[in-house]
Amino acid sequence: MLTALLLAAAVPPLGADALAQLRDGRIIVESEDGGTAGSTHAWALARCRPEAVWAVITDHAHFPDFVPHLERMEILQHSESAERALQTVDAVVATVRYALDYRFDKERLHIDYQLAPDLPHDIAAAHGAWQLWPTADGTLIEYSSAIDTGRSVPGFIRSYLARSAAGDLLEAVRTRAQRQPVAPPSCDDCARWNETQPPLRIFGNTWYVGVHGLSAVLITSELGHVLIDGDLPESAPKIAASIQALGFRLQDVKLILNSHAHFDHAGGISELQRLTGARVAASKPSAEVLRRGESGPDDPQYGRLPPFPKVSAVSELEDGETLRVGPVAVTARFTPGHTPGGTSWTWSSCEEARCVSFIYADSLTPLSAPGFKFKRALPEFEKSFAALAALPCDVLLTPHPDASAFWRRMEKHEPIDGQACAQYLEAARAALRKRLLEE
Ligand SMILES: [Zn+2]
Numbered sequence: 001m002l003t004a005l006l007l008a009a010a011v012p013p014l015g016a017d018a019l020a021q022l023r024d025g026r027i028i029v030e031s032e033d034g035g036t037a038g039s040t041h042a043w044a045l046a047r048c049r050p051e052a053v054w055a056v057i058t059d060h061a062h063f064p065d066f067v068p069h070l071e072r073m074e075i076l077q078h079s080e081s082a083e084r085a086l087q088t089v090d091a092v093v094a095t096v097r098y099a100l101d102y103r104f105d106k107e108r109l110h111i112d113y114q115l116a117p118d119l120p121h122d123i124a125a126a127h128g129a130w131q132l133w134p135t136a137d138g139t140l141i142e143y144s145s146a147i148d149t150g151r152s153v154p155g156f157i158r159s160y161l162a163r164s165a166a167g168d169l170l171e172a173v174r175t176r177a178q179r180q181p182v183a184p185p186s187c188d189d190c191a192r193w194n195e196t197q198p199p200l201r202i203f204g205n206t207w208y209v210g211v212h213g214l215s216a217v218l219i220t221s222e223l224g225h226v227l228i229d230g231d232l233p234e235s236a237p238k239i240a241a242s243i244q245a246l247g248f249r250l251q252d253v254k255l256i257l258n259s260h261a262h263f264d265h266a267g268g269i270s271e272l273q274r275l276t277g278a279r280v281a282a283s284k285p286s287a288e289v290l291r292r293g294e295s296g297p298d299d300p301q302y303g304r305l306p307p308f309p310k311v312s313a314v315s316e317l318e319d320g321e322t323l324r325v326g327p328v329a330v331t332a333r334f335t336p337g338h339t340p341g342g343t344s345w346t347w348s349s350c351e352e353a354r355c356v357s358f359i360y361a362d363s364l365t366p367l368s369a370p371g372f373k374f375k376r377a378l379p380e381f382e383k384s385f386a387a388l389a390a391l392p393c394d395v396l397l398t399p400h401p402d403a404s405a406f407w408r409r410m411e412k413h414e415p416i417d418g419q420a421c422a423q424y425l426e427a428a429r430a431a432l433r434k435r436l437l438e439e
């Protein structure tokens with residue numbers, strides 16, 4: 001008997017058609033309406049492990065942060081296996097309050113609830129359940145609820161509670177679960193990126209001091225230097241050694257800047273700041289991530305990114321601001337999209353009478369954790385594309401040198417390429433178009 005139950009619990013009771021729809025990202029809601037009472041049965045597939053979904057659906061204290069129309073959730077009693085919570089639903093013209101008793105069964109990934117029998121409520125009856133089903137594609141979320149609102153509740157609120165609420169709730173739970181922080185992913189590329197690269201002059205006073213697979217750029221003067229990007233945490237000593245190998249002193253690096261606050265471009269900044277004593281400046285969203293050493297939920301890849309060493313003193317700068325160290329003048333161009341704080345940098349370098357315009361263009365790739373929709377980030381991307389397209393661009397550098405054929409250009413000793421910027425932007429636009437079609 002027990003075996004039969006366990007077997008039954010391992011197979012979600014859904015047909016192949018329904019499963020295919022769920023795999024497409026759709027949410028299935030079936031509802032029945034009868035007078036003041038209604039019941040709903042809803043399904044969604046979350047592309048993450050059941051623990052992540054469980055963490056979200058049992059975190060009632062945070063439900064108002066992400067569940068539409070839920071104004072307040074007051075935890076009245078709580079234990080490992082049970083909870084009583086008072087919910088306040090904002091239904092535009094009226095507020096509906098009721099208290100639910102939950103029972104948690106973590107072994108079975110099951111929660112059921114009913115109206116607390118001994119308390120007053122604005123509705124007549126309610127009960128329901130959550131069931132999670134681990135599958136190869138992720139976690140199937142099954143949610144059922146039955147509500148009798150009684151007479152005191154207007155009809156449209158009743159139908160919202162009975163029908164739309166379940167779909168909204170599942171969408172919200174799924175999105176949040178997919179973005180739950182998980183154990184840091186192993187970085188398959190890091191060892192290859194971090195290969196030692198002898199430093200070299202790109203043009204004039206602009207030098208490549210990064211590792212082979214991740215750029216770090218030094219712009220030098222008699223009165224001090226500017227460093228852009230710190231690469232991986234393990235890249236910092238290599239960058240420091242490259243700066244010294246060129247004959248520059250670490251303590252003359254006065255300012256450290258960043259393209260975007262991910263572990264592979266900002267990971268070494270903390271250590272490089274310690275070694276040089278340089279000031280670190282970044283856009284406001286990047287500065288917040290640098291101080292925390294990890295991205296927030298506004299990062300498309302939130303939950304999939306390894307943390308990195310925190311940077312203690314970061315000053316914030318404005319879009320279009322020019323930062324100076326002696327005669328070196330570097331201008332910030334905010335180019336969000338890949339991250340909210342993404343920044344590209346422009347400056348000019350001269351060799352005798354010839355001066356060229358540099359752009360260190362930030363990553364523009366639409367990469368994300370499951371569940372993120374780049375439709376939301378589209379206006380930011382469009383602004384970033386337009387900002388970069390409008391700038392003079394003789395030499396294009398990018399945080400990942402391969403993204404702009406940097407090594408191919410340097411092999412030919414020709415860093416200047418009038419087409420490189422346009423090609424980089426066109427590739428970014430194409431990648432975003434492709435991604436939007438997939439969403
Ligand atoms: Zn990145």
Ligand SMILES: [Zn+2]
Pocket residue numbers: 262264265363399400
């Ligand atoms: Zn990167």
